[in-house]
Amino acid sequence: MNFRDIWTVAKKELRSCFTDKVILMQMLLLPFAIVFGYGMLMGVMADSQTPEEGKANACVINAPDYMKEAFDKLGIDPADKSKADKLKEDIKNKKLDALMIFPEDFTMTAASPETMSDVEIWYNSESQSSLTMYNTVQTLLSAFQPKAFTVNADTAVQYDMGDENAPFRRVIAMVFPLMIFMATIMICNNLAAESIAGDKERGFLNTMLITPVKRSSIAAGKSLCIFTVVIVASISAFVGMVASLPALIEKMKMTDHISFGALEYMQLFFISLTAAFVLASITLTISALAKDVKQATTIAPLVMMVLMIGGMLTMNDGFSEIIENLDTVNYFIPAWNSMLLMQDIIQLKYDSMSVIITCCTNIVITFLFIFIIGRLFEHEKIINN
Amino acid sequence: MDVLKVENIVKTFALSTAQQKSLGTNEKRKTAVGGISFTAKSGEVFGLLGPNGAGKTTTMRVLATLIKPDSGDAFFNDISAVKNPEKVRASLAFLTSDLKLDMKSTPNQMFQFFSELYHIPKNDAEKRREYLFDRFGVNKFADTKIAKLSQGQRQKVSLVISVIHDPSFIIFDEPTNGLDILAARDVREFIINMKDEGKCVIISTHLFDLVEKVCDRAAMIIDGKIVIDDTLVNLMQGKPLEDAFYDYYVKYSGKEGE
Numbered sequence: 159m160n161f162r163d164i165w166t167v168a169k170k171e172l173r174s175c176f177t178d179k180v181i182l183m184q185m186l187l188l189p190f191a192i193v194f195g196y197g198m199l200m201g202v203m204a205d206s207q208t209p210e211e212g213k214a215n216a217c218v219i220n221a222p223d224y225m226k227e228a229f230d231k232l233g234i235d236p237a238d239k240s241k242a243d244k245l246k247e248d249i250k251n252k253k254l255d256a257l258m259i260f261p262e263d264f265t266m267t268a269a270s271p272e273t274m275s276d277v278e279i280w281y282n283s284e285s286q287s288s289l290t291m292y293n294t295v296q297t298l299l300s301a302f303q304p305k306a307f308t309v310n311a312d313t314a315v316q317y318d319m320g321d322e323n324a325p326f327r328r329v330i331a332m333v334f335p336l337m338i339f340m341a342t343i344m345i346c347n348n349l350a351a352e353s354i355a356g357d358k359e360r361g362f363l364n365t366m367l368i369t370p371v372k373r374s375s376i377a378a379g380k381s382l383c384i385f386t387v388v389i390v391a392s393i394s395a396f397v398g399m400v401a402s403l404p405a406l407i408e409k410m411k412m413t414d415h416i417s418f419g420a421l422e423y424m425q426l427f428f429i430s431l432t433a434a435f436v437l438a439s440i441t442l443t444i445s446a447l448a449k450d451v452k453q454a455t456t457i458a459p460l461v462m463m464v465l466m467i468g469g470m471l472t473m474n475d476g477f478s479e480i481i482e483n484l485d486t487v488n489y490f491i492p493a494w495n496s497m498l499l500m501q502d503i504i505q506l507k508y509d510s511m512s513v514i515i516t517c518c519t520n521i522v523i524t525f526l527f528i529f530i531i532g533r534l535f536e537h538e539k540i541i542n543n
Numbered sequence: 544m545d546v547l548k549v550e551n552i553v554k555t556f557a558l559s560t561a562q563q564k565s566l567g568t569n570e571k572r573k574t575a576v577g578g579i580s581f582t583a584k585s586g587e588v589f590g591l592l593g594p595n596g597a598g599k600t601t602t603m604r605v606l607a608t609l610i611k612p613d614s615g616d617a618f619f620n621d622i623s624a625v626k627n628p629e630k631v632r633a634s635l636a637f638l639t640s641d642l643k644l645d646m647k648s649t650p651n652q653m654f655q656f657f658s659e660l661y662h663i664p665k666n667d668a669e670k671r672r673e674y675l676f677d678r679f680g681v682n683k684f685a686d687t688k689i690a691k692l693s694q695g696q697r698q699k700v701s702l703v704i705s706v707i708h709d710p711s712f713i714i715f716d717e718p719t720n721g722l723d724i725l726a727a728r729d730v731r732e733f734i735i736n737m738k739d740e741g742k743c744v745i746i747s748t749h750l751f752d753l754v755e756k757v758c759d760r761a762a763m764i765i766d767g768k769i770v771i772d773d774t775l776v777n778l779m780q781g782k783p784l785e786d787a788f789y790d791y792y793v794k795y796s797g798k799e800g801e
Contacts, residue, residue: 362642
């Protein structure tokens, strides 16, 4: 390979990418928009599921005086017994979350189970906020019930051994790598298809092939252009992630316990970048093998689908167990390693060795694909259709 | 003296099941070129004449090093096209209607790109650009995107790019195919000019009038084999080339024409 020739080919390809306003906008903005947009969307969804403090949409009838203060603190309004039917109708129509009705002769000191006072809690299981309110008032009422003993009474002690932020991390850990990969594939799929399959289809590749330049140099030049685009797209996607993560954490109201340091961000960037190189080299290989642009752009999204299914399956306990059993082997599987490691980093349960193995594997695989593409360019049946 | 020696080139292609069906054969390989040999020299135009499917284009693509022969070789001034394809490509121009330029680029950008690929020093490239653009009248659309050029203008740019490196050997596969009468005339003039400049020009065509107008010598290909190779005068034997070709075709293929 001749680096001068590689640069000549890359320069021409880069010019056509960076002078095309549509491609340039896609490259710079699309990855950012996808990752940032999804981050914001998740934040909005989380926000809508979090009940607003002090604004409970519930009523209570005949509450005993010693409970009134507790209901008041929750923002549960007292109501008149005569309005019970209308309030129940409101719950049915999801206008009200819950209604508690205490009997007139409510007592906590019953002689037998038959004479126990019964508090009615009316709610609507079709409404998430109604279910939440139902659980809240149930907890409140059980706090007033007479007890023979207490459980986990010391509120200062954290009895839950699990990370309370784990579910949050698990969700964003699954989504962010997928979004970054999706953005990268969307950008380089079309460009790689146009670069090789497109030139093949339009007859320009053969015009280049009759120059004294080695075919592997032409392949490397085209690859260099796509990798440059991938670097730009990865930076854009990474900025989208960095911009949306703090807002997402805030929306999830977990600010106290989430802290991604510069090291985590740096590792996330390098892993997403090397993974993007692998994905780009896969799309380039597909493009070299394809007869035309249509074929190239149809095959490449299948790679994304495999990654997406794999990524989503990590939420499944059975599949997670299989992955855990594979242990370090996971990090030697290109593209998959990055998906998994990004999930690990976001969940703050990674080790440096995995990062090194993943980055090295991705770089080695990328060079291997460049070599394969170079060999494909020598294959007359492939290059001449 | 530049000499192209083609020695016993054989090229076969694998047939897919669909191709076997459409050709009505059980054979898994088709012989496109079955041992072609000829010699062409500088200062002359050598024509390969034959019907469609005779093996002309395959022969030309082998000479242009786009595909490798199964056996045999072509020597461009003793340099093997099989062993040193890059070295051979540095001294030849290949033009066919299948080879296109980048539609998003301008003629100027294409010239710069290919002059770099041919490792032409900057100053020499600039002089060459001025000479070729002036000679082919490319200057007036040098900064227009190729996609916006007419067919004739594109053909002129293609001709300029093909000889950017001042090659000794010019290989043209069906040079006037698909061109209008004006563009076809430009190509004919180009071929004659190249011959006058002392280049070794090889063209393949099925157009008798083109051969009559530009070729000094010609070979007739039938079913992947050269059946006759001689000067145009000897080939024609006082008859129009078309009639002469038909006689040879009947004689060597045993068919009454298709």
